[in-house]
Amino acid sequence: MPAVSMTVNGKAVTGNVEGRTLLVQFLRENLGLTGTHVGCDTSQCGACVVHLDGKSVKSCTILALQANGAKVTTIEGLASNGELHPMQAAFREHHGLQCGFCTPGMVMSAVDLASQNGDPSEQDVREWLEGNICRCTGYHNIVKAVQAGARAMRR
Amino acid sequence: MTETGIGAAVKRKEDFRFLTGRGTYTDDINRHGQTYAYILRSPHASAKIKSIDTSKAKQAPGVVAVFTGADYAADGKGGLPCGWLIHSKDGSPMVEPPHPPLVADFVRHIGDHVAVVIAETKAQARDAAELITVDYEELKPVVDTADALKPSAAQVWPQAKGNLCYDWHLGDKAAVDAAFAKAAHVTKLDLVNQRLIANAMEPRAAVADFDRATGEYTLYTTTQNPHVIRLLMGAFVLQIPESKLRIVAPDVGGGFGSKIFHYAEEAILTWAAGKLGRPIKWTAERSESFMSDAQGRDHVSHAELAMDKDGKFLALRVSTIANMGAYLSTFATCVPTYLYGTLLAGVYATPAIYVEVKAVFTNTVAVDAYRGAGRPEATYLLERLVDKAAREMKMDRIEIRRKNFIPRDAFPYQTPVALQYDSGDYHSTLEIAEKKADVAGFEKRRAEAKARGKLRGLGFSTYLEACGIAPSAVVGSLGARAGLYETASVRVHPTGSVTMFTGTHSHGQGHETTFAQIISSTLGMPLESIEVVHGDTNKIPFGMGTYGSRSLAVGGSALVKALDKVTTKAKRIAAHLMEANVADVEFKDGVFKVAGTDKSVPFGQVALTAYVPHNYPITELEPGLEETAFYDPLNFTYPGGCHICEVELDPETGVTQVVNFTAVDDVGRVINPMIVEGQVHGGLAQGIGQALLEGAVYDSGTGQLLSGSYMDYCMPRADDLCSFTVATHNTMCTHNPLGSKGVGEVGAIGSTPAVINAVLDALAPLGVTDITMPATPHKVWQAIQAAKPAKAAE
Numbered sequence: 001m002p003a004v005s006m007t008v009n010g011k012a013v014t015g016n017v018e019g020r021t022l023l024v025q026f027l028r029e030n031l032g033l034t035g036t037h038v039g040c041d042t043s044q045c046g047a048c049v050v051h052l053d054g055k056s057v058k059s060c061t062i063l064a065l066q067a068n069g070a071k072v073t074t075i076e077g078l079a080s081n082g083e084l085h086p087m088q089a090a091f092r093e094h095h096g097l098q099c100g101f102c103t104p105g106m107v108m109s110a111v112d113l114a115s116q117n118g119d120p121s122e123q124d125v126r127e128w129l130e131g132n133i134c135r136c137t138g139y140h141n142i143v144k145a146v147q148a149g150a151r152a153m154r155r
Numbered sequence: 156m157t158e159t160g161i162g163a164a165v166k167r168k169e170d171f172r173f174l175t176g177r178g179t180y181t182d183d184i185n186r187h188g189q190t191y192a193y194i195l196r197s198p199h200a201s202a203k204i205k206s207i208d209t210s211k212a213k214q215a216p217g218v219v220a221v222f223t224g225a226d227y228a229a230d231g232k233g234g235l236p237c238g239w240l241i242h243s244k245d246g247s248p249m250v251e252p253p254h255p256p257l258v259a260d261f262v263r264h265i266g267d268h269v270a271v272v273i274a275e276t277k278a279q280a281r282d283a284a285e286l287i288t289v290d291y292e293e294l295k296p297v298v299d300t301a302d303a304l305k306p307s308a309a310q311v312w313p314q315a316k317g318n319l320c321y322d323w324h325l326g327d328k329a330a331v332d333a334a335f336a337k338a339a340h341v342t343k344l345d346l347v348n349q350r351l352i353a354n355a356m357e358p359r360a361a362v363a364d365f366d367r368a369t370g371e372y373t374l375y376t377t378t379q380n381p382h383v384i385r386l387l388m389g390a391f392v393l394q395i396p397e398s399k400l401r402i403v404a405p406d407v408g409g410g411f412g413s414k415i416f417h418y419a420e421e422a423i424l425t426w427a428a429g430k431l432g433r434p435i436k437w438t439a440e441r442s443e444s445f446m447s448d449a450q451g452r453d454h455v456s457h458a459e460l461a462m463d464k465d466g467k468f469l470a471l472r473v474s475t476i477a478n479m480g481a482y483l484s485t486f487a488t489c490v491p492t493y494l495y496g497t498l499l500a501g502v503y504a505t506p507a508i509y510v511e512v513k514a515v516f517t518n519t520v521a522v523d524a525y526r527g528a529g530r531p532e533a534t535y536l537l538e539r540l541v542d543k544a545a546r547e548m549k550m551d552r553i554e555i556r557r558k559n560f561i562p563r564d565a566f567p568y569q570t571p572v573a574l575q576y577d578s579g580d581y582h583s584t585l586e587i588a589e590k591k592a593d594v595a596g597f598e599k600r601r602a603e604a605k606a607r608g609k610l611r612g613l614g615f616s617t618y619l620e621a622c623g624i625a626p627s628a629v630v631g632s633l634g635a636r637a638g639l640y641e642t643a644s645v646r647v648h649p650t651g652s653v654t655m656f657t658g659t660h661s662h663g664q665g666h667e668t669t670f671a672q673i674i675s676s677t678l679g680m681p682l683e684s685i686e687v688v689h690g691d692t693n694k695i696p697f698g699m700g701t702y703g704s705r706s707l708a709v710g711g712s713a714l715v716k717a718l719d720k721v722t723t724k725a726k727r728i729a730a731h732l733m734e735a736n737v738a739d740v741e742f743k744d745g746v747f748k749v750a751g752t753d754k755s756v757p758f759g760q761v762a763l764t765a766y767v768p769h770n771y772p773i774t775e776l777e778p779g780l781e782e783t784a785f786y787d788p789l790n791f792t793y794p795g796g797c798h799i800c801e802v803e804l805d806p807e808t809g810v811t812q813v814v815n816f817t818a819v820d821d822v823g824r825v826i827n828p829m830i831v832e833g834q835v836h837g838g839l840a841q842g843i844g845q846a847l848l849e850g851a852v853y854d855s856g857t858g859q860l861l862s863g864s865y866m867d868y869c870m871p872r873a874d875d876l877c878s879f880t881v882a883t884h885n886t887m888c889t890h891n892p893l894g895s896k897g898v899g900e901v902g903a904i905g906s907t908p909a910v911i912n913a914v915l916d917a918l919a920p921l922g923v924t925d926i927t928m929p930a931t932p933h934k935v936w937q938a939i940q941a942a943k944p945a946k947a948a949e
Contacts, residue, residue, distance in 0.1 A: 018278070034183035035176015037408070039356045040441035044865035047356060075176035088174040092166055095833050099663030100173025101356040101408025107174065122878065129873040133865070135356050135409050136663045138840030138902075139873040141833060 004068050008033070009077025017064045023057075024048045026064035027074060035075040035104050039133070046132030049105035050074045056112035058105075058131070075104035078111070087111050087149035096145030098136035106132050106142060114150035122147070160676030164829035167668045168682060169661070178406040181360040181377050186434035189362070190219050192424060193280035194437070195270040195287055196446065197262035200296035200518040200858020201309065204260055204269070204289060211286040212272055217279030220431055221287070222423075223270045224259030232256075232426055235417055235482070236391040239489040240634040241321045241514070249321035249514070252312045254482045256392070256419035256426075262291070263311060263481035264520050265853075265860050266446025268419045273427060273435055296518035296858035300347075300478040301455045303515035311481055311516035318516045320479050321488070325496040325572055326509035331461075334470030334507050338461035342544040348532045349928050350453035350478070350851040351844075352868060353525045355662075357408020358439040359448060363424035367432050373401045374425050379410040379660050380700020383637070385692050387417040387485070393426055397692075400425075404690040407662035411841070412524040413448045414662065415702045416485035420447075445863045450851055451525020453478040454491065454532050458540050466548045468559045470507040473499060473536065477514045480521035487523040488514065493633050494529030494621070494703075500570035501537045502581040502619045502795055503559040508571045518858045524702065526841055526903040530620040538616045538908030542915070546924075552912075553589070556617050557582065567889075574621060576793045578886040584819045585617055588797035591880050592817035597801070610804040611814075612917025616909035619795035622897040623708030623888075627787050640787035641705065642696040643713035645674070645721050647780035649766035651759030652684040655717075658698010659710035660689050663837075664899065665830045666706060670714055672826050673893075677718045678758055679745025696783055704897030707826065708792045708888065715892040716784035725761045725780060731772045732756050732764060792888045792896035796820035800843075800909040804917045809936030811847055811914055817880040818905065823888040823896030831898050835881045838902015844871040845903075846910035850929050869929070918942075 005014040008031060015030045027033045027050070036059060039047035048059045051073040078085040084092065087110050097103040106129070113120060113128045120128070125146045126139070134142060159165055172178050209221040235254040242248055257268050270287055274280035297309040303318040311318055335341060362375040372395055378384050381402040388402075389395045407414060424435045439447065456475040462468055477491030496510040527534075545555040560581045561568050568576045589595075597613050604611040624630070627638035642658040655670055671685040688694055698710070722742055729747035730737040733754045741748050748755045764771060765780040801815040818835055825831050848869040852861040862868040887894030907928070914930050915923065922942040926934060 020278070028183075033176070034180075035178075037180070037357070038182070038438075039358065039408075040865050042441065042864045042866050044870075045356065045441075075174075079175050084171070084174060091174055092170040095167070095829050097170060097173055098665070098833060098837065099356065099409040100169070100178050100406065101180065103173050104176050123874075126873040126876075133356065133870050133872060135354055135411065135841070135870070136837045137833060138836035138838075138871075138879065139876055140836040140879050143873065143878065 002065060004064050006067050006070050006072055008072045009074060019065065021064045022060055023062050023064050023067050024059035027059060033074050033076050037101055037104060039101065044133065046109060047102050047105040049108040049132065051108060051112065056109045075108060078107065086152035087114065090149030090152055091145045094141050094145035094148060096137065096142040102132060102134045106134065110146040110149060113146065114153045118150055118154040120147060120150055157676060159682045160672055161826050163672065163827065165668055165672055165682065165827055167665050168671060169665065169667045180357055180406045180408055181362060181375050182438045184362050184375050184405065186362060186364050189434040189436055190273050190275060191277040191280045192435050192437040193272045193284045194268055194420060195272065195284045197265060197267035197269055199262055199291055199293055200265050200298065201294040202262050202291040203294060204262065205292055206290045207270065208288040209270060212283040215279065215283035215286055217275040218283045219273045219275065219433065220427065221270060221272050222257065222427060224255055224257040227255060227257045227426065228259050233392045235419060235422065236387055237483040237488060238485050238636050240636065241323055241488045241492055242634065243322045244324045249488060250312065250315040251483060252314060256422040264518050265858060266443070266520060271423050271427060273431065298517055298519060298853050298855050298858045300453055300476055300515065300517065303517050304476065304513060311518055315516050320514040320516055322511070322513050323492050324509070324511040327507055327571060328509045330507040331470045331472050331509040335461045335472065338469055339464035340462050340548060342460045342540060342547050344458050344540050344543055346456045346458065346536055346539060347927055348452045348454040348535055350522065351451045351525055351849050352445060352851050353411040353413035353448060353451060354870060355409030355411055355413055358441055358444045359414065359418065359420065360438040361421050361424050362434060362436045363428035364434040365428045365432055371399050371401065372425055372429060373403065374421060375403045375405060376421050377407050377414050378404045379407065379414045379662060379702055381660065381690055381692050382658060382697050383700050384417050384421060388422055388425065392422045402692045404660055407660070410662045411526040412451065412528055412702060416449050416523055442864055445868065446520055446860055449484040449521045449523035451522060452532060453522050456536055458536050460540050460544050462544060462548065466550050466555050466558055468503055468505040471499060471505050473510040475510070475512045477512055478517055478519065478522055479514050480519045481516060482521045484521035484523035487521060489635065490524050490529045495533050497572045497574050498530050498533035498621060499537065499572055501534065502561060502617050504561045506571060519853055526838065527900045528703065530900065531904045531907060534616065534618045534904050535908045538618065538912065542912045552615055553585070556585065556615065574791065577790060577889040579619065579793055579795050579821060580884065580886050581617055581795060584796040584821055584884050587882065587884050588799050588817050588819040591819065591882060592799040592801065592815060594799065604803055610806055610917040612802050612804065612913040612915070614800045614909045614911065614913025614916055616798045616905050616912065618905040619793055620900060620904045621791035621793055622704035622900060623788055623792035624703040624705050625791055626789060637699065639699055640785050641709040641713045642698040642783065642785050643710060643717045644696050644783040645717045645781065647721060647762045649763055651762040653678065653680065654686045654688060655714065656688045656695045657710050657714065658695055658700065659706040660701045664701065664706060664834065665827070669707065669826045669830060670711065673711060673714055674718065677722065680758065704899035707893065707895045708891055708897045709786060709788050711893050711895060712788070712891045713784050713786035716786050717782045720782035720784060721780060724776065725758065727772065727776055728761045728764050729756050732761070732770065789890040792823065794820060794822045794896040794898065794901050796901065796905060798905040798909040800906070800913040802910065802913040802917055804914065804935060806939055809932035809939065811930060811935060813843055813877050813910065816877060818902065819882050819884055820901045821885050822883055822898040822901065823885055824894035825883060825885065826895070831883065832881050834898045835902045836879055838900060839879055839906045840871045840876055842903045842906030843876060843910055846907045846928055846930060848875060848929050
């Protein structure tokens, strides 16, 4: 099996994977980073969003080998020293999560939006999150959380 | 109200782990030496299995075992039971066909369970499954609900003649017929309540483990009710005593009803783990979820409403065909009967109601409870019918509702369909919603939209539902094969912190916070000192789990009872410590005091005394401070309210946008308003989803599931919805100690008809009078085109 190496949440990691192994499988099964979730098999739901070299990607949509040499950040790498990242804090403050399953993907996706647009409108957020499905919240509080989180990230 | 107690919008205790990726969902669990299961599923809706050849698969790399239905049957294990026996009009019991976890002779729907491959890796299991050869003789399926009873329809089960499972009825037919005979006007409506797929974001998963040393089975599974699974699977399917079977429902990523039921995969994995002596994991791929999770709704109905000349309702007559799918899922049979027929009074004082429901088998995935379960179907039917009646009677849609509401002073109100409502105030919820939705300003907005070439519509739904299921004796007399009480244990630790164990289960609802708030209020302690445990049959008392918006109304009531026992005992200990009469001891804000003196002891000291009973009334009182309570509800609870939807349609494209949505609900006592609002938001999204976006579509000829992925089944996304205006106006439940009614389902129950009524209001000027759900752009556009010639001819 081919070897793959990358930096995940600031740590250098290596592993041997099958050619067909997806990045999300590598993260969950090889590295035990189970915060990144799999909610579908058609790259629709966005539960698996991570950052690849700073940009949000669906980790079910790329092979582990394609991430060779890349810097990957997962939901586990977002908080530092036990302090929630401003986007995570905003989701808590605005009750932007219920069952928590879509949440890691939502948060990672939202952080990418906020890094590009520090003051997104409601419509900006709704359009950006088109690739992240939530079945619990009706998105109402997620939208509020993302707007507040983006503003907090500017501070 | 304290900052952390009842009524406070406390931030959730569970959020930190979910936000940092440290939740533990079933697929996150791995056991030492674990293998992986892949289920080979039927590609046909109906076929005879002539032969199965698993020899090549068994030789494939990494394969540990391959089992078929014949292997399962040879071990003498049972089928999946149905939990509710319905009797037909003529007194005969429903037809209950067998439901083997692995089928041996026939497949009866796409996705039916044919074989299981267990291998060292997931990929090996899947690869090996491709080497299994099944020789099928394809048979003609019956697919559509409305076709199932036709004489020409194919038969799903030989024992269910004409595909009929039961032919049930409720109400006074003679009284209804008499009322129709003298009616000034009768409004008639044919309706389809389409099939939906629950689509919790976490796909179902299970990990089964068998300990050869102790003979104990452990099943980690994505369920809303671990004790129900233990009871059903242990007693009826695999014959494992409760003492040797542990069910763990860890963090569960949404349920919406679809994770109530005992599923084939749970039994297959547990059985196979025992045979192999190795842990086995199975995680559904989303496409498997689409064809194996129980689906929802799927009614075809005809309704007639008799009125006097002033639009006063005289009687309601309803006839419904309800699709069960190919097998009876755990609670499927009660959904279109006791959760539907009994709800047909709604908020209206209709004096006579008669409903008949024919449940049918088809070659489709089983149908069971999905958020609201029966009550959305009843509400959709009533609210569409009332709107149509208003149009035909040339009455205002609000006026006809007000005229027929059950009056404020009529409670307790006995409906003609068995239920007795304890409280409600439908006039107020409507009035508040009208103001919040600015109904008065709507015509101006409609005119402004028209100037832009758009069509605006406003739709109403005044609804009621029954939740907090339910008094055990009542449901037992109606065919339930279980009690429906709930349990709570409160363990006060020696240093005064508390662990609470609940028989309910949280899969997004925030029980760890809500129940902690009740404890915080009662015992006067901070939330940080309270832990709520759920989901593990080895830890929690026997309880029935979470569905039907029952966790707070029933489980919360059990908690109140357990806390009463704790404080009663603690008072006696405190009285002893203060050398006072127990009758003189008061307990407030975590401190026991003797009335009229300066004597006091804090709760923590009483807790310590209970466990270190050196100075203790030991001859009168046992040491320790831990109490369990079972609460059996006295009645259902009856949340209700008013939902108002405003849509804007583009007549050129048929695209409908929900531009405003207002929900004013009566949910009884609110413990955490933030969580309550969140529950309503989520329900609204699902209700709007049914109205505009979602639908399970099977090919009528072949029974193939055409909407089998997120590419084809339209889930509501952020850009399909608007922000919602939600509020509560609460009357208290009169028969439980909290006064809470439940909030989990109101959003999904009330909203759907409001959306469709709004769409029809927008289209009314074009002459469109009906549309089927989901009202997709294509359907709206077609309705507009179809109405054009008729309109032109007028």
